[in-house]
Amino acid sequence: MNAQSDIMSAYLDHIAGLLDEIRREPQEKLRQVAKLLADHIAQDKLVHLYGPGGHSNMNATEVFFRAGGLMHISAILDEGTLISNGALRSMAVERTPGYGKLVIEDNRLQAGDILIIANAYGINTACIDAALEAKRRGVTTIAVTSVGHADATPQDHVARHPSRRNLYEVCDYYLDSKVKPGDAALQIDGIEPKMGSTSTFANAFLLNSLMMTVAAYLGELGVEVPVWRSGNAPGGDEWNNRFIERFKGRVRWL
Numbered sequence: 001m002n003a004q005s006d007i008m009s010a011y012l013d014h015i016a017g018l019l020d021e022i023r024r025e026p027q028e029k030l031r032q033v034a035k036l037l038a039d040h041i042a043q044d045k046l047v048h049l050y051g052p053g054g055h056s057n058m059n060a061t062e063v064f065f066r067a068g069g070l071m072h073i074s075a076i077l078d079e080g081t082l083i084s085n086g087a088l089r090s091m092a093v094e095r096t097p098g099y100g101k102l103v104i105e106d107n108r109l110q111a112g113d114i115l116i117i118a119n120a121y122g123i124n125t126a127c128i129d130a131a132l133e134a135k136r137r138g139v140t141t142i143a144v145t146s147v148g149h150a151d152a153t154p155q156d157h158v159a160r161h162p163s164r165r166n167l168y169e170v171c172d173y174y175l176d177s178k179v180k181p182g183d184a185a186l187q188i189d190g191i192e193p194k195m196g197s198t199s200t201f202a203n204a205f206l207l208n209s210l211m212m213t214v215a216a217y218l219g220e221l222g223v224e225v226p227v228w229r230s231g232n233a234p235g236g237d238e239w240n241n242r243f244i245e246r247f248k249g250r251v252r253w254l
Contacts, residue, residue: 002189011196014185018198019205021178033142033173034210038217040114041072046250048109049116050076052100052126054083054090059118059144059203063211065254067230070211071243074251078103081126093126095159100129104137107252111138118144118207120179120199122167123153123160131170143171144206146179146199153181175210177202 001007037047047070051059057077064075079085080093080103093099103126109115115134119127122145131141150166153159168174179202184194218225226243229236248254 001186007186007188010186014196015198015201018178018180018202022176022202022206025176025178029173030175030206030210030213033175034213035217036140036142036173037114037210037214038221038223041070041214042218042221042223044072045112045114046072046074047114047116048074048076048107049118050078050103050127050130051118052078052103052130053081053094053119053121053124054087055197055200056119056127056203057082058200059120059207062204063207065228067228067233067236068208069228070215071226071228071247071251073211075253076103076107077253078106094124095126097125097162098129100126100131101133104130104133104139109134109137109139113137113139114142115139116142116144116207117167117171118203119167120149120177120183120203121146121153121159122150123157125159125161127167128161128163128165128170131167135170135172141171141173143167143174144203144210145174145177146202147174147176149179149181149183175206177206 001010040047049060051057060075060077063069064073080099081090083090117127117131122143134141145167147168155164179199182194183197183199185196185198187194215225229239231237
């Protein structure tokens with residue numbers, strides 16, 4: 001595409017096509033996972049969410065302490081792979097054997113807990129180690145990741161976990177974000193790499209769809225569903241303050 005092209009429209013069409021591909025996937029897995037989370041939350045238990053890796057950290061914050069988000073979501077906001085600490089450092093940390101294990105240990109996950117690991121490509125050492133350690137502890141694990149991207153990544157790729165396993169294969173359940181190999185969407189004339197990332201849209205769509213389905217199941221059970229309201233909207237603080245003490249001290253990064 002060149003500067004005279006309607007790049008914005010082409011990008012929108014690409015993103016819309018990806019989201020529609022996720023929507024057209026049979027929803028049995030999403031409903032199964034949602035029912036699992038709903039039953040867990042109905043017991044007033046937290047659901048932990050970890051987004052190991054540079055931009056995958058955004059997955060953890062997408063549905064945590066967010067307007068319209070479930071209050072029972074406890075994000076693991078570990079600083080090791082945050083880009084704010086240095087992008088190259090972040091990439092090195094997510095490739096460091098044992099780091100994901102330390103994160104799970106530090107957050108004291110234990111048998112009976114549920115952990116969602118949302119990682120765009122699902123191949124790196126941090127996310128695989130986190131999943132393996134969580135499972136060793138008896139934690140139920142759910143991957144939100146791209147099956148196609150993982151399968152298309154060469155087994156000898158430097159970013160891969162030493163076991164060469166994929167996140168979706170390691171976890172108890174997985175939801176497929178359908179992100180294509182390379183992530184980026186459009187070929188711009190004169191520019192060799194494609195541009196326009198897609199994974200943020202896909203993961204946000206999938207995670208928010210999951211959370212709303214969880215809420216629907218809880219509603220059917222007649223369970224109160226504490227949901228955050230925007231503190232920047234009228235009445236938001238007053239609503240949220242009704243629940244703060246219930247979660248403060250339990251949700252580590254609240």
